[in-house]
Amino acid sequence: SAVISQKPSRDICQRGTSLTIQCQVDSQVTMMFWYRQQPGQSLTLIATANQGSEATYESGFVIDKFPISRPNLTFSTLTVSNMSPEDSSIYLCSVDAERAGELFFGEGSRLTVL
């Protein structure tokens, strides 16, 4: 397993601003993912954060809106840019720590956009 810490745990932001969410893992991992969970919904994969190269985005998500950094094997950031109320969600960092086909999640960052 892996211990994953996310910051901030929650935030309230104004429309048009940007917020960067940090994800720290207690061990080196190859596969790191960012998910969005809209209110009352399941998880939707935003992108895979690749170390040393650009993130791989899923359909419907673009780098300009959700820029991702992955400077090393234990850390990643997700920025939600030019926020609107529709971006109000929980954003979750996840890793496949042992490449065993099992995901471990951070506690999530609950974002509210006014």
Place this chain on the structure above:
Amino acid sequence: TQLLEQSPQFLSIQEGENLTVYCNSSSVFSSLQWYRQEPGEGPVLLVTVVTGGEVKKLKRLTFQFGDARKDSSLHITAAQPGDTGLYLCAGGVYGQNFVFGPGTRLSVLP
């Protein structure tokens, strides 16, 4: 596109009752995971099943993977208020990203 369906979507039961939650797909998965998510927390992995027909038990929880590896069930015996949460199934195919079901929201009333 691989899709996972879960039923029921919502379930409210009394403490001590038994329940079964289902996860179904028309696609074959190499593995299937069950997660539980409590309010304000991230999903926590409960179990992974990889073999068709496999049954795994975790205290009062019994998980089964269908013979064809397209479906799974989660059975809870004598539910307790601490079992309350969102139960998510996720299917994995080697080399591809996980697919999550829509979830079953369980409420166990004392």
